[in-house]
Amino acid sequence: MSSTPNSPDDKRKLDELGRKLSDLEKRAEATGTIPRKSTTEPNTALGSAFKLSTEFVAALVVGGGMGWLLDDAFGTRPVLMLTFLALGVAAGFYGVFRTARRMQAEDAEKAKAAPALATQDEDED
Numbered sequence: 001m002s003s004t005p006n007s008p009d010d011k012r013k014l015d016e017l018g019r020k021l022s023d024l025e026k027r028a029e030a031t032g033t034i035p036r037k038s039t040t041e042p043n044t045a046l047g048s049a050f051k052l053s054t055e056f057v058a059a060l061v062v063g064g065g066m067g068w069l070l071d072d073a074f075g076t077r078p079v080l081m082l083t084f085l086a087l088g089v090a091a092g093f094y095g096v097f098r099t100a101r102r103m104q105a106e107d108a109e110k111a112k113a114a115p116a117l118a119t120q121d122e123d124e125d
Contacts, residue, residue, distance in 0.1 A: 043103060043106070043107070048103060051099065051103075052096050052099060052100060055092065055095045055096050055099055056092040056093070056095065056096050057092075058092075059088045059089070059091040059092030059095055060085065060088045060089065060092055061088070062088060062091075063084045063085050063086075063087050063088020063089070063091060063092075064081060064084065064085045064088055066084045067080045067081035067082065067083060067084025067085055067088075068081045070084070
């Protein structure tokens with residue numbers, strides 16, 4: 001053992017190895033061997049659940065709040081609140097449906113962008 005673990009020679013070798021790995025990764029991305037790194041974070045199941053539930057709850061709160069304020073203004077206590085709450089439920093379902101379809105389309109687009117990984121997974125089965 002002629003060199004110590006933290007010698008300048010080891011640091012130079014590690015830097016050279018890192019540079020080679022970076023060049024290899026760039027060439028693999030350019031040829032399509034591996035998919036390009038995404039700049040956005042992937043959707044997690046928990047994040048998607050929070051996004052969809054927030055969309056639904058927000059529609060309920062807005063619909064119920066508008067109905068409550070209009071009931072208070074016009075003196076028609078439960079009628080407008082129930083009506084706008086029902087409209088909020090409908091708007092919530094529509095928003096969740098629309099968001100879920102958009103998320104599904106994004107996932108399908110990501111699957112198309114990484115065909116090499118998809119074919120490898122299918123070959124393993």
